[in-house]
Amino acid sequence: MTDSDAGTAAVLDAVSALVPKLRENGSAAEDRRWIPDENIELLEKAGVFQLGVPRRFGGLEASIADQFKVVTEISRGCASTGWVAAAWIEGAWVASLYPDEVQKEIYVSGAVRTSGGLAPTAMFTPTDGGYVLNGSWGFNTGCRGADWNLVAGIMEHPDGTPEPMYALVPMAEFEIADDWDVSAAIGTGSFTTSATDVFVPARRVVGAEQLVTGTTTGRTNTGATGRNYGxxxxxxxxxxxxxxxxxxxxxxxxxxxxxxxxxxxxxxxxxxxxxxxxxxxxxxxxxxxxxxxxxxxxxxxxxxxxxxxxxxxxxxxxxxxxxxxxxxxxxxxxxxxxxxxxxxxxxxxxxxxxxxxxxxxxxxxxxxxxxxxxxxxxxxxxxxxxxxxxxx
The missing domain is CATH 1.20.140.10 (Butyryl-CoA Dehydrogenase, subunit A, domain 3)
Structure with missing residues (x-):
């Protein structure tokens, strides 16, 4: 067993032990429409937010099978917490598709929580050094506890051709609406996030086709990394x-x-x-x-x-x-x-x-x-x- 495998096994054991507490906190998650801070702290301590982070940045770079096991156990305690954890693990993995210089920004602590809006419901306007972002994203799971936000939008070329783009932006740059009032998955805190004239450096914006197909450039972790899932x-x-x-x-x-x-x-x-x-x-x-x-x-x-x-x-x-x-x-x-x-x-x-x-x-x-x-x-x-x- 490698050190990474042992680390992932330890995360699974720790999460399994948390199931009763996550279940006990379920009512509180529904009352506040967002999982309790205690849940986040417990998952952080268990190492859950290192699962999608590459090993070269201090993460566990867990296989999808191991990630699946961990998310299953979290959800056995609380489905809302599991849904949020899955979103943040996925978001951490997505950052590995960006250029190396962006990865260094995102993975600076060895653990990261990234939410996302995959629907292109915004506009990217080119400007010096990057883009100005305007738009909003509904159902943005985990936005209240995330460090970063992966958001999709459209950039219009001079000839009028639209191109879908994805950007990684600090969550602090967004406004979060208090509009998550539902009857199920209440604790996921899937509020709407909005950006108004937010500047995004060009390095943190990539074409949707490249991101979806894993063909982004400027990164060393390409090829047979064992983590190219699409x-x-x-x-x-x-x-x-x-x-x-x-x-x-x-x-x-x-x-x-x-x-x-x-x-x-x-x-x-x-x-x-x-x-x-x-x-x-x-x-x-x-x-x-x-x-x-x-x-x-x-x-x-x-x-x-x-x-x-x-x-x-x-x-x-x-x-x-x-x-x-x-x-x-x-x-x-x-x-x-x-x-x-x-x-x-x-x-x-x-x-x-x-x-x-x-x-x-x-x-x-x-x-x-x-x-x-x-x-x-x-x-x-x-x-x-x-x-x-x-x-x-």
Missing amino acids: LITYVAALSVAVFIGAAKGAYDTFTERLPGKPIAYTNWAEQREHPLTQIKVATAANKITAAEALSAGFVRRLQERADAGEHPTVEDSVTVRGQGGLATLLVKEAVEALHDVSGASALARGQHFQRFHRDVEGLTRHGMMTPFTNLELHGRMLLGLDPDSLYL
Whole structure:
């Protein structure tokens, strides 16, 4: 085992020990619409925010499989915290696609928290030495606790041709609106961030095509680094871990309540003895296991491609989206199966199960993670059609 492997294993052990505390803090996260500072401090101490940082900057440069395990465990405690952690880990990795001089800025402390808005909802106006940025980005997960913000926008060439661009900008340069008021994933703090006439040095702005395909220049960590996952594909793959972790959390909190629990208005003194409960529990457990198996397959595929020094192919990316879509659908169905027999008492805000149920239901509405959209992409490819999507 290398020092990096040992460090990553230590992070996983530390995070597993935090699950009860993260779960306990779930109500507070919902009350403030943003995860408690304690959660961030605990994850920081555990080394979570070093996972996506290259080893040459003091990070752990963990494989996607290890990142997946860590995010799953965090989400088993709190789905909102897991969603934020995944976003920050992904953001840390994205910085490795920028030129070396930018990487030195971002990775100065060996750990970093970077949020992002992948939709090009802003404008870059060229100016001396860089660009002036104006625009806003909704659903900016983790923005209140981030150091940097990865934002997308459009730069218009003199001939009128638009070019999508991505920039890394200090979070302090943005205004954060108090507009995150939702019924699921409440603790993610996915507020809207806005930039007004913000100057961004040219070195921190790259073309979207280059960033997505891993072909940016001016960096030494190219080729067979073992970490070339493809931006959109990587984000989609790691996000699945949140769903699996949340489903495990729902399963844990459902089954923990069963001993001695009767079925109201019936003669069943032990719900565990009712055949329907047994069927629902077995169904949920097996669907979660099936989702894990599917995920292990596409994670392994991405890592093998990266280890060979290759960028994911279109087929790889579409397969991740399709298999990730089915994995997401399976865990959603698993939690719904348990919810069917949870009883009215599970609706109390003090019960963690209802939070996991709402979070899984809500997060499947995320544009990139909607199961049927991703299955459609996969189905088109399997039938010999173009996937018909720019987000691959």
